[in-house]
Amino acid sequence: MMHPSLPVSLIALLSIFSDVLGAPQFGTSSARQSMSLTRRMQPSRNASESAEYAKNLRDATIAKYSAQRNQKRGTGENLMVNQGLDASFYGSLAVGTPPYSFDVILDTGSSDLWIASSMCQSTCAGTGNFDPAKSSTFKNLNKNFNVAYGSGEATGTLGQDVVHMAGFTITDQEFAVVTSTSLNFLVNPVTGIFGLAWQSLASSTAMPFWQALASSGQWTQPLMAFQLTRFLNDSQAGGLEPGGSLTMGYANESLYTGTIDFQDIPDGQASYWLQQITSMTVQGKSISLPTGSASYAAIDTGTTLVAGPPDSIAAIYAQIPGSQPGTGNWKGFYSYPCDTVVTVKISFGGPSWSITPDDFAFTSAGPTSDECYGAFYAIPTSTETPSWIIGDTFLKNVYSVFRYNPPSVGFAALSEVALAMNGKAGGIPSATLGANSAMFTVEPSAAPLTRSFSAVALVISAVLATLISFIHL
Template identity: 65%
Template sequence: MVAHTLWLGLLILHSLLVEALGVPNPVVPAAGQSINLKRRSPPVRNETEWARWAKSHRDAVIAKYGLRSNDKRAVGENLIVNQGFDAGFYGTLAIGTPPYPFDVFLDTGSSDLWIASSNCDSTCAGTGNYNSAKSSTFKPLNRGLNITYISGDAIGTLVEDVVQMAGFTVPNQQFGSVTSTSPNFLQNPVMGLIGLGWQSLSFSGAMPFWQALASRGSWDSPLMAFQLTRYANASNAGDLEPGGSFTMGYVNESLYTGNIDYRNIPNGQASYWVQEITSMTVQGKFISLPGGSASYAAIDTGTTLVAGPASGIAAIYAQIPGSSPGTGQWEGFYSYPCTHEVTVEISFGGPSWAISPADFQFQPVGPSSDYCYGAFHSIPTSPNVPQWIIGDTFLKNVYSVFRYSPPSVGFAALSQTALAMNGVNALIPNATLGASVASATANAASMTTRTSGVPMLSIFVMLSFVVF
């Protein structure tokens, strides 16, 4: 009777997992996983709410890159974008033993991982928080962690546990277990953030999950790649839409055409994913830009728009008839006649990559206005960080690759297969389950890799392109 009950329980559990996660696709690379992306549709906002969003977004970029001279930055501090007013990508990873899934933003502009814990106060309490008491592999590190962003604080401690994503495992990943945040900062389903920048940017000092895998040879190729869909101009977008693809360990050749143009990170200084803007045109006219570090740009999936120095942004809009600078909460932005189809092209030392007019046109000034705000806005500059922040406004127009060795960023033209995904009201893709398991040690020199025909749990990433 006991055996029959146990068998029946396992059968029901299996049925529930299949229904929730879908049937795994057995055709996956041995050490490289493809991850389907999803996006959220834009919420309905009035003119005042959009103005608040614009100010919040610009302030978040300024804060994230430490561009205020009076900002005090303590050890372990991580400045990130605000979820409530910023577009971003989120994915699912698993933490602990047994593993539990968490939705986290993926951000190439930072390098720390943090998750809201089950001990979070009322500002970040939830049923899906990280509960260290339920993990047999949890290890406290007895170090405080204070994460600061423009809308407030997140406070917690640095801990260690098993982290899994897309079939890959780091058994001793260090991350922040957050116990308090500013009110309304965390919004379901996202419970944290995973940084995909380099360890030198990590405020906690922990090696990022991706870098632990790449440095130990867990991937077939030492790189990550993104293809993002466009729904900003789609009137029939649903609550969730397919958002493209994020791969670890290989590039999806069906999503780009031609060659990937790789450009090394300047001086080999791997921190941000930096590229030098060597030329920029607006409506076919060249913009005068300084050379060298004055035109360095961080390639940042965690930033929605494109930010740059005031002089460069002004030069861009000077090529657009009828443009004018914004005021109040729209400070740093520019408006221009919505009828103008503005095309900006950027080169990083190789081909020029065009930004679609649909991506450049960010938001109407008002419901009855003929003017729109552009997606390029100004921020203060600092010698310690890149002058330009290149976000999703640009990245939706290219296939982007972030390579570990040599440290470099590559871009390629999107294929017709990729372009055909834009604005399509399609079925939400099933979860991608890894059939292989790569295990890397984050702090030690050892690494083991094993391959199994058994699908791994819910170690998948479901990225959401959130447009606010």
């Protein structure tokens, strides 16, 4: 859904943001691991390139949401990578026997898992693709798979194999092996999408990995949590930076302060991670919002900015002196004087959460312009999809928790430890796959898991992990 250099690659990174995964049965792990997120530096763009990028961000959001529809417990963490100056956040998983690692966008706005196949040569080359022939445990389900995104499509077939993520293993996870995508849909090193919404949204109809673990009681606590880093305002940021973490089965108390404010998903509608926006202020002034479902918002780690209904977006910018609606590729966006410090606060029925002015200022109108475009933009309303899409512009400002039972979303204030990670350059995190492979170092693109001792030890470890999984079935 969004990415690297300029429009084309950025668009590709954006596409990546929108899909998911599925999972049938499962093994277990008691490891407590972390998955780090990585991020990429924002390329310099001229005014027309920035406008094209903005247009594709908006189009991708519209297309994404108009198209969708007693075992041992444990905890795990997956360190993430921040790519494209907060454009997207990805983590790692491992597939097959022996296991190979892959980088995937972590997306709470969709529910399918798919990975590019080694057969996808023309449009997927260079991303370290999955070769089913190299896995002794892969099963071809002989079912077609197709998913459409705002900037492209992905097609292939469904299969089953062993999948490792954040210390957990599912021995027959269903996922799509993609053999064709739109041109430039994938950008190295990302190889696919890991959906973290509910099964009802899955194009494959398969149960997502996270939901299979939570529903079977494999997590110590029935929740997963995100901390995302900020590099958008760092002119020295590199192409990929540490992105924060995704934890499964627990919330990392070192990354937040106070209590987590949970609000149930409205009416038990477990599809998107829905929340109702109950209040919003801009520059200290309240914005009038409709009640009920007209103010439902999808909390989406796979969307870069914040999208909302035209009337509400217009009301937001009406509180910012000098703001003007965009035209052409900037349709739906608004500009405002760059020297204006914009403060926005949102409540979902509990405390109000602030968005920093740095996150609200999406981009300047041009290298020499004193006008900036805001990160809130308008999209058409629909009875089939949420009115609001709350993406990383908001989520970088809170510790976000997604709870399986009762179905709910929680937010907490970030700790000093978490805030200190913003703008702190570092190496790209190594893949962190969990208890059974906690001491393994994974090479970046589809490389087999390696360790300081012999490959024989690795194979034995993988076999034991599989046997343990079967014992717990």
